[in-house]
Amino acid sequence: MKIITYSDLHMEFGSMIKPPDDSFADLMILAGDLITFRNYKPLDRFLERWKKPVIYIAGNHEYYTSTNMYTEAAYFQDWLSDNHPNVHFLQDRSISFDGVHFFGGTMWTDFQGGSEMAMFQAQTQMNDFRLIKMEDGVSLTPQYTTKLHSQFVEKLLEWFKQPLSGKRIVVTHHAPVIKPMTKYIGSLLSPAFNSTDMIEIITQYQPDLWIYGHTHECDDHYFEKTRIISNQSGYPSTSQRYECGKYFDPAGKPLNIG
Template sequence: MRTQIISDLHQEFGMSLLDFNDIDLLIVAGDLNLGIKGIEWLKANVKDIPVIYILGNHEYYRGSYPKTLYKIETLAENTNIHVLENKSVIINDITFHGTTLWTNFELYGNPRVYGSMCQSRMNDYRLIRLDPSYSKLRSIDTYNMHYNAMKWLENSLKESATDKNIVITHHAPSIKSIPEKFRQDAISSAYASDLESFILEHKPNYWIHGHIHQPAEYMIGDTKIICNPHGYISDKL
């Protein structure tokens, strides 16, 4: 199955010119555009193949959680686009397990300390609101979202009806995805979680993610980790 993987196009800063010809599946690992603009662009430009769309943090900017998610899911109904937030879909005998998977802030130590640092420095906690109170998103909120997503993901992998399983998230599952020059930066704890033991235990075939603006490809046990913020075609899935 010829699969194109893209993430972090950030079309809010300018539209991207991409060729979706000669592929069988498009995977979007988040941060396509703000709010509903990304799903509208996908509906207008990718009509003949299945699309798997995972929301990133930027989809929620100037909006709220989970209202923005519900809007995007509604726009995807009865289309070729599968919006996966703690959901899975089977395509060509492969189960795709999708979740934004905010981090747990435990990459370098105490999540309270690093969560507080990230909350004070990152736009996520200024530009995203939380329903129904419409209060600003906090690091404790995304911490809880992380663990809820991990519980779902573990069950989804255990209950998978297919031999081949691919996990798609926006945030990264290992510090190995972080460029070397940022690995000592405390804010990187908002970009990746240390999920290597989880990966070794559950052995998905691939783990695809976004959020990091530098391509990465490496192995954790038998699982290939792929991050590609520019998009490329792989026929190996």
């Protein structure tokens, strides 16, 4: 199986990136921050040449300007069913293709074990906690994202304990390892982009591949036996073609799995 992967294309800001046509690979993985759930048109254009399976994970930006993050996600899934039935939206659930097993979800962050100072910094400085609404129009809070993170971990562990044969791939928006964003090294905002307790889980279960986004820095390294990758373009840039520069692969960083 040949897969390609993208995240953080931020097409809500006018990015015109398009993937290769679907003769290029067998499966596309989208690890979040492609659009907002208020405007599907950029995704419609992005997928016009791709009819093979797609795994879609919501990032934080998908929920921006929503009045209820759960309702918006449900509307999005209905739209996919009607317009792109080949796209599979994963939020804390799994799917398998040709003997390769995938588990996906936004994952959010635990703020490095629930650090009160990190959560305070995020609450006051990050758009997530102004632009994302939960039920009844209440703004998202760092404390609630730690709850969402715990729910993700619970479902992930259930999946790892299933007796599945074949490759296992985890797809998240938030980063599974501590790899601070260059511009946030030493900052209390760094925990908003990583999920520290994933290291122990990776060590114990050793999935074959973990794909993520969110940091606006591309990545390809191994932690023990797990390959950890990210192919992010970042915001459209006036000084260079992509915010992430030469490290972003417009062809989707093709990988052969199997």
